[in-house]
Amino acid sequence: MTDLETRAARPGAGALRRAAPALLGYAAVRALGLLALALWSAARDKSAYTLLTARWDALWYTRVAELGYGYEVRLPNGDVHSNLAFFPLLPWLERALAAVTPLSYADAGFVVALLASLAAAWGIFAVADHVYGRRAGVCAVVLWAVLPVGIVQSMAYSESLFTALAAWSLYAVLTGRWLTAGTLALLAGLTRPVGLAVVAAVWAAGIAWFVRERNAARVGSAHTGERAPDPAVGARPRRVPAAGGAWNPSRAVGVRARCALGMLLAPLGAAGYVLWVGHRTGRGPLGYLDVQAGWRNGFDGGYAFARFVADKFTSFPSALAGVGLIVGVGLLIRLYVVCVRQRQPLPLLVYAGVVTALALCASSYFGSKPRLLLPAFPLLFPLALALARLRTRRTVLVVGAVALASAVYGAFWLNGSGPP
Template identity: 60%
Template sequence: MPVEDLGWRRAAPALAVYAAVRLLGAAVLYGWGAAVGSSAHTLLSARWDSLWYARIAAEGYGYEVVLPNGDVHANLAFFPLLPWLERLVSGATGLGYGSAGLAVSAVAGLAAAWGIFAVAGAVCRERWPEADARRVGVWAVAVWAALPVGVVQSMAYSEALFTALAAWALYAVLRGWWPAAGLLAAGAGLTRPVGAAVVAAVWVAAALAWRRGGRSWRIAAGAALAPAGAAAYVVWVGAFTGEGLLGYLRVQEGWGNGFDGGLAFARFAAAMLAEGPGPAAAGLALGGGVLLVLWLYALCVRQRQPAPLLVYTGIVVALALGASGYFGSKPRLLLPAFPLLFPAALALARWRPGRAAALLGAAALVSAAYGAFWLNGSGPP
């Protein structure tokens, strides 16, 4: 992929579509809030995980909540890059930490859209040369922005920041920019535990390049840098808690987080089926969503996406669906798995523009309405 394809003029349609979808979501959320008496700003910046990130930015680590059942929710479960950036933006602008988190997510969302556009275009040129790479990239961004839980991209959460770092790390891998890929992977590892997926993608790509005879210090440097962020934080948590390398796992246990390959999730969905018509319908929808995700991944394999993307997406999906807690969080945990959307983007790029735009508009409206309903209800835990 030519370097000039990364220019903002080429990416401008994708960025414009992303911004339009997110602005529509914000408008519907503010309108909904005006109708029901809720604050859209508070919903986006000061609920659930946003509060934990803001407290870390303000006070650092060490805060914890002991639940009635004895579980301990410690803020050490949250990786530090987002609160670091919140503190930086707050110090530079005077914004509160939650508002600073919104600013970080706004910029990171655009960076993520640009990265998704670049990765989709690179894959298109390599795997689907008959398609228009620019259109595929634009549609990949459009579908990502209009996902039902796309509102999370606009919250003071770490999904937008993580996706931006992951997308650009994958693009750097595809281009063979190994030190950059390693640094971006390290940043992703400082953002969310699923940064392991980015590290694995860099390692697989480096191993393949090494096997093909492309042995250089750059490849070795990228592979060495990739796990540095996550490793540094896990080691620091171990020292902070006095429990060594098991420290972070103990923190996650306090939150009820673990990995059981999806058994707890399956029991949760099965229990919904036995609770009556309403929960049963929700359980069926949940099962259908899981099957859809697995089908999309199978399509990615059949369409021969590059190995680093398949490794990255596979690990993101496995960690999201196989985690043993916070079942309501599954949809937003899948947001970084943007290569799953490439088959849809390829199909839309082949449609007539008017027909595809009409579908996108409808999807964006549904996403905006669902996001407003979701945040004014249970929301993303």
Template identity: 60%
Template sequence: MPASDLRPFPSPPREPAGPPAVRPDGTARRPVREALRYAAPALVAYAGVRVLGLLVLALWSTGADTSARRLLSARWDSVWYARIAEDGYGHVARAANGDLHPDLAFFPLLPVLERGLSTLVPVSAGDAGLVVSAVASLCAAAGLFAIGELLYGRRAGVTLVVLWAALPVGVVQSMAYSESLFTALAAWTLYAVLTGRWVWAGTLAALSGLTRPVGAAVVAAVWIAAAERAHRDRWLPPRVLAGALLAPLGWLAYVGWVGARTGDPLGYLDVQDQWGNGFDGGLAFAAFVWRHLTGSVVAGVALLAGVALVIRLYVLCVRQRQPPPLLAYAGVIVLLALCAKGYFGSKPRLLLPAFPLLLPIAVALARVRAARAAAVLAVAALGSAVYGAVWLHGSGPP
């Protein structure tokens, strides 16, 4: 990607002192209906990519001894979420090697929503999870568009949404998993921070902290933004302080509840350790890559190329001078994904919410001719659909 295609993003403008009649970027605030019409191309494109993925998955499933619905809602982590929704916490599974896997590792917001929806309408918890993910993924797409449009214009916003939908592991966005819900909450938290809606930012960050352990990345983004504001203005307005104080409450509440339930303030770390997870600075992942390099060289080189790509994209984000909250959010996600132990096949899925990494590509594609950009995105969407079908019929995204 030529360096000339990487102009810096503008820094978020100052927040108005009084109730703003315009957005901080100087454009008039749009009513909800008009905002939806403005975002419609992004949402329609997103839905098209995901529908393509589901159609390919369904066709692939006709030749296998399973169904697309089962793959999306009744395997891997989706089973754990559904069980929590139906029976609450307390289940412990014993792995083949004797390790115990308690369900306390799973954060509660998705199971709560599954339980609420399955209570209102006659659907199973797993099917309710599919509905929650479908709605949440559209909300995430809208949030990505809002950020892309705010920072670099409408076309970049649409392109960012399509790139996120067409990621190789984009099928996870349509599963009864928590990635779509988390990404939606994270995206709108970041948008709220960038546009000076601090109480909204803190509230959404708190909800993200009830969704996934990596909710800490969203908290970091809010705190970085608040610190930047305090440094710039030499004081912290009450609404900024309120947002910063609200942000970690969800994450702290669940981790604290697990600590009380296990009788150990650090009980959640013990739970992660029972699952073989934990932060070791990347030593286990490095050993995993080395084993592949000394065994199957092709697989090892592919792993190294993937890690190099992620790091390269983050460097490009820094060179673009993305706002510090976005850099903090993406940086924490990358750090936790690459430097944690656990099942290494999950790392692409764990990186799924790190959408700021796609902004350099979105900006570059937004500058080329529309036909060429559309061709690139179409190929990516088709590749994502095929890969998703093969992946779910194989190792899948535990």
């Protein structure tokens, strides 16, 4: 058995022990961020807890949990903000937790976010550890924690929940657990519109698996010990032996059935909610697009974002912001190119590519784009690999400095414009 397979086969308790350094590092970074927010908010006579649980989208989610769907706000300019824009899984969890505990819906949302953020950190570690090893996995988790908008991971928003579902779905794909991958993709599709990225990753990996399995089947019966295709394109193939050591066609049939069923399950969450919204609004499949249009959200291939950046160059002070935006987008593209060159498994490349494309090419509020990119954790893997090569002392110093800067920025951000 290869080292890669050994990591994938560890039992739950052993997996938790292996992930413990990453989870402890993540918890420390998030605790620092919350402490900075509490101190900054107190100095401005604001409630840090209110900023985390009862502002912006968090308030909309708790309204869905409390009142159900159908609430909307009509603005003076004619726009209609409907709570149908918000996918249902987080409100369902808020309602369920509030029903069995003394917590309010807002409190329940905060608890779900905290638990989901830890699950997301563990999932990111599992994926990175599976592909690159334990040290890179720890570095990937810490880098995700110290992102400038990392404070969102502790808010009653759906980013942490979605990232947890996405990460574990991708891990299930990489380890050949197709039914688990499809089920988690279904749930991710009930969490955010970007759940399409998880569906695309599952489908891309499934199609690639079928192609490789068919090719292996052609020669498997003629060669003892033929290697069956691995679900993670770009990772090492695994042996699927029969009792006598030869490639096992009957077992391959079972895997094929699970792969197909996982692929069928994956899109049901997103498709089901979009179709339900269309039925409720009477607009059919276009109903959800109409709801998003009321929020001035849509997909225009990046035209609105390009105009937003171009408008920054109309004056000197704002031109600096325009340059920063261009540099930031360039760095994102550069990171993705590096991911491709480092031969990340296909599902990770597809997932990160779709998340990035949807974030940059949407015509939504431009200040939310860093938050929308938060789930694109595979883009951090090249940086995690570079960080893992440093000596431990230097790594701790670098991460500590960045964590402090991120905590201060998060406190400043939420006490200012904050995430929309």
